[in-house]
Amino acid sequence: MTWTRICQLNDIPSLGARTLPAPKGEIAIFRCADDSVFAVLNRCPHKQGPLSEGIVHGHRVACPLHSWVIDLTSGEAVAPDIGCTPKIPTKVENGEVFLAVS
Amino acid sequence: MAGMRTVEELLKLDPARYDITVFGAEPHPNYDRIMLSSVLAGEKQVDDIVINTRAWYDDNDIALHTGDPAIEIDPKARTVTSQSGLVVPYDRLLLATGSRPIVPPIPGLNLPGVCAFRDIADVDTMIDAAGTYRKAVVIGGGLLGLEAAWGLKRRGMDVAVVHLMPTLMERQLDEAAGKLLQRDLTERGIAFFTDGQTEQVTGTERVTGIELADGRSAPADLVVVAIGIRPDVALAKTAGLEVNRGIVVGDNMATSDPDIFAVGECAEHRGAVVGLVAPIWDMARVCAHHLAGGDALVYAAQATATRLKITGIDVYSAGQLKAGEDEDEVILRDARRGAYRKLVMRDGKVVGTVLYGDVADGAWYFDLIRRKTDVSDIADRMILGQSATVAGGVAAAPDVASMPDDMQICGCNGVCKGTIVETIRAKGLDNYDAVKAHTKASASCGSCAPLVRQLLAATLGIEDTGPAIPTVCKCTVHTHEDVRGQILAQKLKTQDAVRKAMAWKTQDGCASCRPALNYYLLCAWPGEYQDDSRSRFINERAHANIQKDGTYSVIPRMWGGTATPAEVAAIAKVAQKYDIKEIKITGGQRLAIYGVKKPDLPAVWGELTAAGLVSGHAYAKGLRTVKTCVGLEWCRFGTQDSTSLGKQLERLTWGNWTPHKFKMGVSGCPRNCAESSIKDFGVICVESGFDLLVGGNGGIELRGTDKLGHVASEAEVLEYCAAFMQLYREEARYLDRTAPWIERVGIAYVRARIVEDSDGRRALAAKFAHAQSFLQDDPWAERANRQVDATEFQPLPALV
Ligand code: SRM
Ligand SMILES: Cc1cc2nc3c(=O)[nH]c(=O)nc-3n(C[C@H](O)[C@H](O)[C@H](O)COP(=O)(O)OP(=O)(O)OC[C@H]3O[C@@H](n4cnc5c(N)ncnc54)[C@H](O)[C@@H]3O)c2cc1C
Ligand code: SF4
Ligand code: FES
Numbered sequence: 001m002t003w004t005r006i007c008q009l010n011d012i013p014s015l016g017a018r019t020l021p022a023p024k025g026e027i028a029i030f031r032c033a034d035d036s037v038f039a040v041l042n043r044c045p046h047k048q049g050p051l052s053e054g055i056v057h058g059h060r061v062a063c064p065l066h067s068w069v070i071d072l073t074s075g076e077a078v079a080p081d082i083g084c085t086p087k088i089p090t091k092v093e094n095g096e097v098f099l100a101v102s
Numbered sequence: 103m104a105g106m107r108t109v110e111e112l113l114k115l116d117p118a119r120y121d122i123t124v125f126g127a128e129p130h131p132n133y134d135r136i137m138l139s140s141v142l143a144g145e146k147q148v149d150d151i152v153i154n155t156r157a158w159y160d161d162n163d164i165a166l167h168t169g170d171p172a173i174e175i176d177p178k179a180r181t182v183t184s185q186s187g188l189v190v191p192y193d194r195l196l197l198a199t200g201s202r203p204i205v206p207p208i209p210g211l212n213l214p215g216v217c218a219f220r221d222i223a224d225v226d227t228m229i230d231a232a233g234t235y236r237k238a239v240v241i242g243g244g245l246l247g248l249e250a251a252w253g254l255k256r257r258g259m260d261v262a263v264v265h266l267m268p269t270l271m272e273r274q275l276d277e278a279a280g281k282l283l284q285r286d287l288t289e290r291g292i293a294f295f296t297d298g299q300t301e302q303v304t305g306t307e308r309v310t311g312i313e314l315a316d317g318r319s320a321p322a323d324l325v326v327v328a329i330g331i332r333p334d335v336a337l338a339k340t341a342g343l344e345v346n347r348g349i350v351v352g353d354n355m356a357t358s359d360p361d362i363f364a365v366g367e368c369a370e371h372r373g374a375v376v377g378l379v380a381p382i383w384d385m386a387r388v389c390a391h392h393l394a395g396g397d398a399l400v401y402a403a404q405a406t407a408t409r410l411k412i413t414g415i416d417v418y419s420a421g422q423l424k425a426g427e428d429e430d431e432v433i434l435r436d437a438r439r440g441a442y443r444k445l446v447m448r449d450g451k452v453v454g455t456v457l458y459g460d461v462a463d464g465a466w467y468f469d470l471i472r473r474k475t476d477v478s479d480i481a482d483r484m485i486l487g488q489s490a491t492v493a494g495g496v497a498a499a500p501d502v503a504s505m506p507d508d509m510q511i512c513g514c515n516g517v518c519k520g521t522i523v524e525t526i527r528a529k530g531l532d533n534y535d536a537v538k539a540h541t542k543a544s545a546s547c548g549s550c551a552p553l554v555r556q557l558l559a560a561t562l563g564i565e566d567t568g569p570a571i572p573t574v575c576k577c578t579v580h581t582h583e584d585v586r587g588q589i590l591a592q593k594l595k596t597q598d599a600v601r602k603a604m605a606w607k608t609q610d611g612c613a614s615c616r617p618a619l620n621y622y623l624l625c626a627w628p629g630e631y632q633d634d635s636r637s638r639f640i641n642e643r644a645h646a647n648i649q650k651d652g653t654y655s656v657i658p659r660m661w662g663g664t665a666t667p668a669e670v671a672a673i674a675k676v677a678q679k680y681d682i683k684e685i686k687i688t689g690g691q692r693l694a695i696y697g698v699k700k701p702d703l704p705a706v707w708g709e710l711t712a713a714g715l716v717s718g719h720a721y722a723k724g725l726r727t728v729k730t731c732v733g734l735e736w737c738r739f740g741t742q743d744s745t746s747l748g749k750q751l752e753r754l755t756w757g758n759w760t761p762h763k764f765k766m767g768v769s770g771c772p773r774n775c776a777e778s779s780i781k782d783f784g785v786i787c788v789e790s791g792f793d794l795l796v797g798g799n800g801g802i803e804l805r806g807t808d809k810l811g812h813v814a815s816e817a818e819v820l821e822y823c824a825a826f827m828q829l830y831r832e833e834a835r836y837l838d839r840t841a842p843w844i845e846r847v848g849i850a851y852v853r854a855r856i857v858e859d860s861d862g863r864r865a866l867a868a869k870f871a872h873a874q875s876f877l878q879d880d881p882w883a884e885r886a887n888r889q890v891d892a893t894e895f896q897p898l899p900a901l902v
Contacts, residue, residue: 004901006898006901007898011893011898013636013893014636015610015636015637016636018893018897018898019897019898020897020898020899020900020901021897021900021901022900022901023901023902026897027901029898033609033610047650048652049652050648050652053640053643053644053648053652054613054640055612055613055616055617055636055637055638055639056636057608057610057611057612057613057616058608058609058610058612062612062613064639064640064648065648065650067613069613099901101901
């Protein structure tokens with residue numbers, strides 16, 4: 001596992017997301033109100049909706065297609081829905097965002 | 103209802119005293135007959151209105167025979183014989199056979215398609231007919247007939263009511279309230295034939311219509327007869343009991359045979375029969391007391407109050423409707439809200455009231471009537487309601503805390519404030535449903551539910567938010583109305599300020615409340631509040647509709663459904679350039695390009711912008727389309743230039759944000775080719791000017807428009823439209839289309855604000871124009887040419 005620098009924190013809008021193409025499928029990187037950053041595969045476990053386009057609140061995002069809510073800390077859908085999207089570890093150092101890619 | 107209520111009361115007093123057998127003519131266990139109106143209107147299911155289930159009968163060891171009427175009583179042998187041949191002996195017999203609908207001597211009433219409104223079978227007949235047929239006639243403009251008419255209307259039928267008298271519900275309402283009621287129901291699309299004596303029902307295989315004595319007639323596929331009821335005394339006669347209009351009973355509810363009792367509508371007490379449940383519950387209590395061996399309680403008739411159960415129409419009356427010789431009437435009319443109230447006073451006491459539109463004070467007046475309270479010292483303010491009579495009090499709702507303990511809250515079930523409060527405390531109840539289950543308050547017609555909730559809240563010392571009024575979302579206990587009110591009152595200008603001032607449970611809200619707050623702030627502080635794209639659903643954030651595969655559609659504005667050849671060419675060109683296979687003509691009279699990738703959106707918009715096209719807001723909770731027809735310019739029936747007027751309306755209103763999407767239509771004549779009658783704001787051009795329609799919806803729940811009014815000039819159409827849109831912007835809840843909003847506030851209110859109050863209308867239109875000065879900026883041009891929100895459309899560099 002290596003940490004790869006992706007962008008500056010300020011490249012991601014607060015309560016928003018950016019996407020980046022990657023070999024195993026597009027990744028969505030989210031920035032929450034407390035400036036924590038999370039990354040998941042940009043595919044809703046329901047019907048592959050692009051999670052990056054959803055409304056971010058707390059550490060969660062609501063999928064734009066049918067409003068499933070995904071917990072960004074785990075990649076799991078919030079009950080009653082069941083499903084999970086792969087999570088990618090992130091860290092923020094000196095305002096720089098890193099992703100752990102294997 | 104009366105019979106099983108007596109049994110329930112008896113079980114409370116002495117559960118082991120009798121082996122109980124119940125015969126019921128209907129195939130169902132006992133149910134809440136009052137709620138048949140709600141079942142017909144589609145607000146409740148039959149299952150919801152059953153009072154005692156078969157399991158309850160088993161649990162209480164009661165033998166229940168449904169669909170098996172008792173046909174004979176032998177008082178000597180002390181037996182009852184049922185239709186199926188059962189012979190059951192008794193020690194005590196209770197008759198609660200209710201009433202039968204009165205069948206007038208009119209030819210044709212035996213045809214299929216004719217029914218009464220009394221039981222589940224009747225409601226089934228009506229619901230079936232509503233599914234297959236279009237036209238219904240209700241004979242009888244009393245409480246029952248009107249509730250039937252409304253239910254059938256709700257089910258999509260064209261409904262006409264024939265009423266013998268000049269005004270509706272003449273037994274419960276005075277003439278003024280009856281007229282208001284007729285006006286409001288007419289607005290809701292029900293037709294009336296008052297002073298109408300039905301002469302015959304026509305048809306051979308099935309009803310085809312009705313004919314009145316004065317020559318008027320109406321077509322009908324369904325005829326509902328609701329002209330009154332008559333106590334059902336057939337069974338009592340087989341026992342040779344004393345019978346007048348009803349079965350004669352004494353103050354202890356016993357008939358002329360001391361072992362046979364009668365309760366409910368079949369009973370006649372001191373010459374009077376009843377037709378509402380409130381006195382019936384008193385009868386049940388008294389009767390159970392005597393059946394259980396008591397001899398203290400006596401039944402005494404009380405004043406009753408009436409309420410009509412038609413959603414959104416509030417009528418209340420009690421006591422005397424008109425002043426006699428020694429009485430005075432005090433009348434208050436509030437044209438703005440379409441409200442009316444009247445008090446009949448005698449010697450400083452209230453003896454009657456009729457309320458229309460605002461009935462919140464009904465329970466209070468009724469209590470004063472029943473108690474014969476001397477109100478001389480507050481007589482001058484009485485008419486203004488309870489809040490006006492307490493010093494300095496401006497409480498909007500009746501003050502439950504100040505009500506005396508023996509004030510009756512639930513008229514149907516005769517439950518007083520004290521009983522409710524005691525039960526809440528004794529049983530530790532903490533929710534409305536539990537209070538209803540334990541006390542039966544609000545368990546019948548439900549109109550006192552708000553009072554019961556307030557009492558619960560007051561007893562528990564919490565704030566009452568009520569169920570009917572939804573909260574914004576789970577992050578808060580506040581309603582939309584609260585939030586909008588506080589934003590203005592406390593001058594809250596950011597979402598954080600609102601969440602803080604109103605004690606939100608979450609720090610940054612959720613996907614439901616953020617868009618709502620964003621909208622409310624935008625509406626409250628035009629030009630000041632900075633729209634928060636992060637609180638917008640993707641379609642509004644990206645100014646395009648997201649598709650199932652994550653691509654987007656692009657739909658430019660085509661003013662009134664028109665375009666220049668150059669504009670059409672530009673659309674075709676951009677589609678070709680970006681390899682878009684399909685252009686679709688939308689249901690809103692314009693062209694849509696489907697399947698655009700998000701990063702391409704700004705470039706696609708750039709080309710369209712260069713050709714003079716702007717966003718069509720096909721994604722927005724704002725103005726969508728203004729459909730038009732060809733009108734005067736081409737059509738042989740056209741009366742006005744509907745296309746041009748449609749374009750003017752679209753130019754006036756585009757770019758606006760509203761609680762939900764907003765659609766318009768302008769048709770050149772009543773043939774209505776632009777479908778104006780299912781739009782949020784529709785115009786039908788006629789020779790003399792323009793009919794204005796509002797509150798239509800062609801979506802999930804079809805709703806035809808209400809007529810707002812008629813104006814003579816195009817300038818007025820524009821002014822009314824702007825004012826209407828602003829009123830909707832300021833007062834509807836986020837995600838309410840105009841249709842549910844108007845259902846809630848009533849067209850009379852909207853008319854009062856827009857049509858009757860011309861200064862108010864102009865002020866609203868001016869506020870609309872002010873808001874537009876900040877909003878009419880094409881979002882596509884901003885993003886294509888001025889790099890607004892650039893990062894929204896650019897992915898980060900690829901990971902390799
Ligand atoms: C494109 C169009 C269908 C078409 O192929 O023609 C369309 C497409 C959508 N409609 Fe519609 N509606 C379209 C005309 C209509 C009409 C007809 C009309 O406007 O005359 C109606 C019924 C009339 C009405 O609204 O009163 C209509 C009633 C709805 C509703 C139900 C609204 C309601 O109040 O019940 C929704 C759901 C909603 O808005 O919550 C909806 C929602 C949608 C959405 C936005 C669903 C969504 O949220 O993603 C669809 C986007 C599809 C897409 O992938 O772009 N659409 N939609 C039409 C666009 C017209 C335009 O030029 O802007
Ligand atoms: C649509 C509708 C709306 C109403 N709305 C209101 C309202 O808002 N407020 C209000 O106070 N009142 C309202 N009422 C009136 C209220 O429902 C009646 O006053 C109440 O039901 C009367 O109760 P009851 O027990 O006397 O008669 P019912 O409820 O009619 O019960 C009598 C039962 O006895 C059965 N029966 C008759 N003969 C026999 C026999 N020989 N053997 C066995 N069973 C027999 C009947 O089939 C019936 O089921 C409404 C009534 C209707 C129809
Ligand atoms: S009716 Fe409207 S919402 Fe339904 S599939 Fe068609 S376009 Fe989509
Ligand atoms: S695809 Fe995400 S909720 Fe359906």
